[in-house]
Amino acid sequence: MKFFVHRLGCPKNDVDADYISARLIADGHEPVKQPEEAESVIVNTCGFILPAKEESIGEILQMGQLKKTGNLKTLYVSGCLAQRYGDELLQRMPEIDGAFGLGTLDSIADAVGRSSQLQRVIKVESHKLSYLDWNDRLITDEYPYAYLKISDGCNRVCSFCAIPAIRGRFRSRPLDSILKEAEFLAAKGKKELILVSQEATLWGHDLPEHPNVVTLLKELDRVEGVKWLRLMYLYPSMLTTELIDYLSADNKSLDYFDLPLQHCNSEILSAMGRRSDRSAIERLLKLIRSRSPNGTIRTVFITGFPGETEEQFEELKDFVRAQQFDRMGTFIYSPEEGTPAEQLPGQIAEEVKFRRLDELMCLQHDIALARNNSLIGSIQEVIIDVIDDNGLARGRTRGDCPEIDQEVFVHGDELRVGQFCRVIIEAVDEYDLIGVKLEG
Numbered sequence: 001m002k003f004f005v006h007r008l009g010c011p012k013n014d015v016d017a018d019y020i021s022a023r024l025i026a027d028g029h030e031p032v033k034q035p036e037e038a039e040s041v042i043v044n045t046c047g048f049i050l051p052a053k054e055e056s057i058g059e060i061l062q063m064g065q066l067k068k069t070g071n072l073k074t075l076y077v078s079g080c081l082a083q084r085y086g087d088e089l090l091q092r093m094p095e096i097d098g099a100f101g102l103g104t105l106d107s108i109a110d111a112v113g114r115s116s117q118l119q120r121v122i123k124v125e126s127h128k129l130s131y132l133d134w135n136d137r138l139i140t141d142e143y144p145y146a147y148l149k150i151s152d153g154c155n156r157v158c159s160f161c162a163i164p165a166i167r168g169r170f171r172s173r174p175l176d177s178i179l180k181e182a183e184f185l186a187a188k189g190k191k192e193l194i195l196v197s198q199e200a201t202l203w204g205h206d207l208p209e210h211p212n213v214v215t216l217l218k219e220l221d222r223v224e225g226v227k228w229l230r231l232m233y234l235y236p237s238m239l240t241t242e243l244i245d246y247l248s249a250d251n252k253s254l255d256y257f258d259l260p261l262q263h264c265n266s267e268i269l270s271a272m273g274r275r276s277d278r279s280a281i282e283r284l285l286k287l288i289r290s291r292s293p294n295g296t297i298r299t300v301f302i303t304g305f306p307g308e309t310e311e312q313f314e315e316l317k318d319f320v321r322a323q324q325f326d327r328m329g330t331f332i333y334s335p336e337e338g339t340p341a342e343q344l345p346g347q348i349a350e351e352v353k354f355r356r357l358d359e360l361m362c363l364q365h366d367i368a369l370a371r372n373n374s375l376i377g378s379i380q381e382v383i384i385d386v387i388d389d390n391g392l393a394r395g396r397t398r399g400d401c402p403e404i405d406q407e408v409f410v411h412g413d414e415l416r417v418g419q420f421c422r423v424i425i426e427a428v429d430e431y432d433l434i435g436v437k438l439e440g
Contacts, residue, residue: 001029001030001039001040001112001113001115002029002030002031002032002037002038002039002040002071003021003024003029003030003031003032003038003039003040003041003042003112004031004032004033004034004035004037004038004040004041004042005017005020005021005031005041005042005044006035006041006042006043006044006059006063007044008043008044008045008046008052008055008056008059008079009044009045009046009048009052009056009079009080010046010048010196011147011194011196011403012147012149012152012196012197012198013044013046013079013080014147015137015147015148015149015196016044016078016079016102016103016131016149017044018137018138018139019105019131019132019136019137020042020044020078020105020108021138022135022136022137022138023105023106023108023109023136024108024109024112025136025138026109026136027109027112027113029109029112029113031138031140035063035066035070035072036066036069036070036071037070037071038066038070038071038072039071039072039073039074040072040073040074040075040076040112040115041063041066041072041074041075041076042076042077042078042108042112043056043059043060043063043075043076043077043078043079044077044078044079045059045060045077045078045079045080045081045082046079046080046081047079047080047081047083047084047085047162047166048080048162048163048166049331049334049336050334050335050336051334053081056077056079056081057081057093060075060077060089060093060095060096061093061095063075063095064093064095064096067095073115074097074098074111074112074115074116074117075095075096075097076096076097076098076099076100076108076111076112077089077096077098077099077100078099078100078101078102078104078108079102080102080166080167082099082100082101082121083101083102083123083166083167084162084165084166086099086100086101086121086123087099087120087121090118090119090120090121097111097116097117097118098111098116098117098118098122099118099121099122100121100122100123101121101122101123101124102123102124102131102152102166102167103124103130103131103132104122104123104124104131105131107122108122132149132152132173132177133174133177134176134177134178134180134181134184137181137184139185139188139190142417143190143385143386143402143417144189144190144191144192144383144384144385144417144418145190145191145192145193145194145228145383145385145402146185146188146190146192146193146194147193147194147196148178148181148182148185148193148194148195148196149173149196149197150172150173150178150195150196150197150200150203150213150216151170151171151172151173151197151198151199151200151202151203152167152168152170152171152173152197152198153167153168153169153170153171153198154167154169154170154198154199155169155170155199155202156199156235156273156275157273158262158272158273158274159271159272159273159339159340159341159344160272160273160302160305160333160334160336160339160341161336161339162336162337162338162339163198165338165339167198170198170199170202170206171206172202172203172204172205172206172207174207175204175207175211175215175216175219178216178220179219179220179223182220182223182226183223185226186223186224186225186226187225189225189418190225190226191225191226191227191228191383191418191420192226192227192228192229192230192383193220193223193226193228193229193230194230194232194401194402195216195220195229195230195231195232196232196233197232197233198233199233199234199235199238200213200231200232200233200234201213201233201234201235201238201239201240201243202235202238203216204216212240212242212243213231213243214242214243214246217229217231217246217251217252217253218246218251220252221251221252221253226252227252227383227420228252228254228383228398229252229253229254230253230254230256230401231247231253231254231256231258232258232401233258233260234257234258234259235260235275236259236260236261236274236275236276236280236281236284237274237275237276237280239257239259239284239288241287241291244257244287244288244291244292245291247292247295248291248292248295254296254398254399255292255294255295255296255398256295256296256298256398256399256401257288257292257295257296257297257298258298258299258401259284259297259298259299260299260300261276261281261299261300261301262274262300262301262302263301263302263305263308263312263316264278264281264315264316264319265278265308265312265315265316266278266279267307267312268305268307268308268312271305271306271307271341271344272302272305272341273340278319285297285323295399296326296327296398296399296400297325297326297327298325298326298327298328298329298401298404298405299325299327299328299329300328300329300330300331301316301320301328301329301330301331301360302330302331302332302333303316303330303331303332303333303353303356303357303360304332304333304348304350304352304353304356304357305333305341305348306333306335306341306344306345306346306347306348307344307345307346308346308348308356313356313359316360317359317360317363320360320363320364320367321363321367324367324371325364325367326371326399327368327399327400327404327405327406328364328367328368329404330357330360330361330364331357332350332353332354332356332357333348333353335347365430365431368406368431369428369430369431372406372428372431372432372433373428375425375428375433376425376426376427376428377424377425377426378424378425379422379423379424379425379438380397380408380422380423380425380433380435381397381398381420381421381422381423382395382396382397382408382410382420382421382422382423382435383395383396383418383419383420384410384415384416384417384418384419384420384421385402385407385417386417387415387416387417391415392409392410392411393409393410393411393412393415394407394408394409394410395407395408395410395421395423396408397433406431406432406433407432407433408423408425408432408433408434408435409429409432409433409434409435410423410435410436410437411434411435411436411437412436412437413437415437421437421438422437422438423435423436423437423438424436424438
C-alpha cells in the first residue's frame with residue numbers, strides 16, 4: 001500500500017509522524033512524496049489552539065478530495081485533534097475512514113493494511129508512552145538537526161492550555177530509549193539534537209532512581225557525531241541553578257534558555273495558573289544572565305488574556321523594553337474548550353488582542369534589529385542548514401533554533417550542509433544576519 005503522512009503542528013507532532021511512517025514501512029507499505037500518489041493518507045493533526053484546529057479540518061477536507069481526483073482509498077486522522085475530538089470527526093466528516101489517538105501505531109498499521117473503515121476512535125491509555133520505546137523512525141530530510149522527544153504530557157494547570165486534557169499527565173521517556181534514538185540520529189548525520197517535550201525541566205522525576213535532566217544531558221554528551229544539544233521548553237519556576245550552570249558550561253548543551261514566561265504582571269500570571277510572579281521572573285532572569293552572560297534567552301508572551309487591562313499590557317511592554325530579550329514570540333489568547341480561562345470574565349475583543357500583539361512585536365523588532373546591528377564585525381559559529389541552487393548557504397548561530405529564530409546567510413567557498421564554520425557578520429537584513437565564511 002502506498003501511503004502519505006500529512007504533518008501538521010509542532011516538532012513534537014513531526015516526531016510522532018516519523019514513528020507512524022516507520023511502523024507502516026515495517027509492515028511493507030511504501031511511503032510516497034505527494035498525497036496524490038497515495039492509496040492511504042494519514043493526516044497527523046494538531047489541536048492545540050483554534051487556528052491549528054481550523055487548519056487541521058481544512059487539510060482533512062482537502063485530502064478527502066483525493067478520493068475523487070486521485071488514487072486515495074482510505075483517509076485516516078491521527079494526532080491531537082483525533083485524540084480529543086475523534087468521535088465528532090467520524091460523525092461529521094464522512095471523508096474520514098478512521099480516527100486514531102496518540103501512540104496507536106499498531107492500530108494505524110492494521111487499518112492501512114486492511115483498508116479498514118472504522119466506526120470508533122482507537123486510543124490507548126494516556127499514561128502509556130510505549131510508542132516512544134525505541135524501535136525505528138523514518139528520517140527523510142537532509143537537515144543537520146533533528147528533534148528528539150524526551151517526554152509527553154503535562155502536569156501543569158495553566159488555565160489557558162488544553163495539553164493535559166489531550167496528552168495526559170507528564171511521562172518521562174526512559175533514558176536508554178532516548179540514547180538509542182540519539183545514536184540512530186547521529187548515524188543519520190544529525191549534528192544537532194533538539195530535545196522537545198511539554199516541559200523539559202521535569203524530565204526524570206517519575207523514573208526509577210529519579211534522575212534529572214542534567215543526568216540526561218550528560219549521557220547525551222557522550223553520543224559521537226553530535227556537536228550541539230538544544231534543550232527546549234524550560235518551565236521557569238523549575239529551572240534550577242544546577243541546570244543553568246550546566247547549560248553555561250563547556251559541553252555540547254547550548255546556553256539557550258527557552259523560557260515561556262507568558263506575561264509579567266503578577267495578577268495575570270496568577271489567573272493563568274502560572275507558578276511565578278513578576279519578582280520571581282526578574283530574579284530568574286538576573287540569575288541566568290549572571291551565570292551565563294553570553295547565553296541566549298528566548299521567551300513567548302500571550303496578549304489579550306481575559307481581564308488584561310491596558311495598564312497591564314503597558315506593564316508588559318515596559319518589561320520587554322527593560323529585559324531586552326534575545327528572542328521573543330507572541331501569541332494572542334485563544335479560548336480553548338474545557339479550559340478554566342474560557343469561562344473567565346473580561347474576555348478581550350479580537351481586534352484588541354491583535355493590536356496588542358502588533359505593538360509588542362514592533363517593540364521586539366526594534367530590540368532585535370539593534371542587537372543584530374551590534375553583531376556586525378563579530379565572528380560567529382554557524383551551522384549550515386541549507387544550500388540553495390545558487391550556492392547561497394543558510395545557517396544558524398548557537399542562539400537560534402530552526403523554524404522559530406533568525407538565520408545567517410553565509411557566502412563562501414566549499415560550504416556544505418552540516419558544516420560548522422566561523423562567519424564574520426557583515427550586514428543585517430531585519431531579523432537575519434549576512435556574513436562571509438572565514439577560511440582556516
